[in-house]
Amino acid sequence: MTCNSKRFCCLPDYHIHTKLCNHAEGEMEEYVECALQAGLKEIGFSEHMPVMPEPHLCISYEELPIYVSRVLELQEKYKGQISIKLGCEMDIVSGRLDEINDIIRDFQFDYVIGSIHYLNKWPFDQAQYMHQFKNADIDDIYNRFFDAVVCAAETGLYDIAGHIDNIKRMGYRPEGDLTSYYERAAQVFKKYDLTVELNTSGFDELCGEQYPSEEFLKILRRNEIPVTAGSDSHNPKHVGRYYDRAFKMLKTVGYESVVYFKNRERIIKSLESLNGCYESDGPEMR
Template identity: 40%
Template sequence: MIDYHTHHVRCGHASGELEEYVQKGIEIGLTQLGLSDHMPLLHVNPETYLPGMAMPMDELPRYVEEAFRLQEKYKDRIDIRVGLEGDYIEGWESEIRRIVEAYPWDYVIGSVHFLGEWDITDYRQTDGWKDRDAYEVYVQYYDAVQKAARTGLYDYIGHIDVIKRFGFKPERSTEHLERQALEAVKAAGLAIELNASGLRMPVNEMFPSRRMLEAALELGIPVTIGSDAHQPERLAQYLDQAVEILRSVGFNELATFRRRKRSMMPIGF
């Protein structure tokens, strides 16, 4: 029983200290708990941008220090993996690389939240869709996912179709865009995650869709799972349903990570 995608008070839009997540993980019987807070903002001014987007840069070393301290403190009760959700921002690859290479992460999630300065996952920025062609936004988004996969910075791609989060979908099919993104993931030797948090979003569907999961299985892409919890009480939320979906599609293993090395474990929920 694992949960590899969690956020904490440092990121500015979540609640709960790291240790509260660890204690909750022990309480609910997690085998592995991944701590994976957001990388600090790089390409926008955090003092003038919308508040609460990510942890301040000076908090990053404190996050890492505390996470590894908790890993040692609770090693006999829960297996903690220390990770980072490393937002991919086109044109900022060198700056991202410096952060990724500065610490001994167990894993780094490659997620696309930003198209330029527009965060397509922020409920406060949904007006950004108003004057844009939805299909062209999807083209830009999946192009960014492909570029993220090719950087070599990440261990798996997070919520790969999160562009659908608020229910904005083009009339034209985007299946070929999804396929191109998955093929880039496969070529880079990465995994993807089944992110259960979509069930509490307007789209009311996990990330990715069953269609993308079936394509991932066909391509031989490994999958891990995460709740994307932003409160301790949401740790492992909907992951029982995520496992049911994975099994019904045909997956029987989950990807896990230690020191940037992937290994597979049987689905055991």
């Protein structure tokens, strides 16, 4: 098993998938072992919930209780070594809000990540569908994407806005200034008291940078939107990927704290005071 080498452990990795979604590899233990090797003190599993328009890409309703009990078992098994949270990644699909509500009510998540992976059932972030960007009006696509981001936030159903400029994943960006999209999103995150995820998976994708972009992150900072972090791991070796860059980026744009979660409550930790390590279940560790 190849894992990431030691990275900045003061950031949690709250975006980790499992093979229960049918498009990730490795055993859940391997993700935890890689997190330990990467020097992380707190991680969270965040499997795709069964509300995705493509059911073969997410966990099934039958497997959901199994997922939850596996995470709870791992929490016990690794107690004292690493803190493991129970999270989920929820597609905020307008026609399925009752279902989403039910899932959130039935399981005691530590946090819920809200994500947009589809525009009118178009999986814009999957390579086999990227041809639809060609000859399309990219401004129009961005408008629709940010409409979806705003609508999702207004449901008030989730805690963390996942890969918030995911529409850039395939490398398509409109010409010119994107500030108005970012400002609009920041306003709504502020209003609904959301946390934003610094997601490092974009470095391995065609967009070639973290989500959100530095410019977007600056606007979020100015609006005092709290941040947390995730690698969007679909393989154990992804855990904590590019956390050195993530940490530097947060400092560069002026962030002084990072958010941890427990029972859907935010725990704000100053980056300075962490001096390396923190887990929300125990004392600060050096």
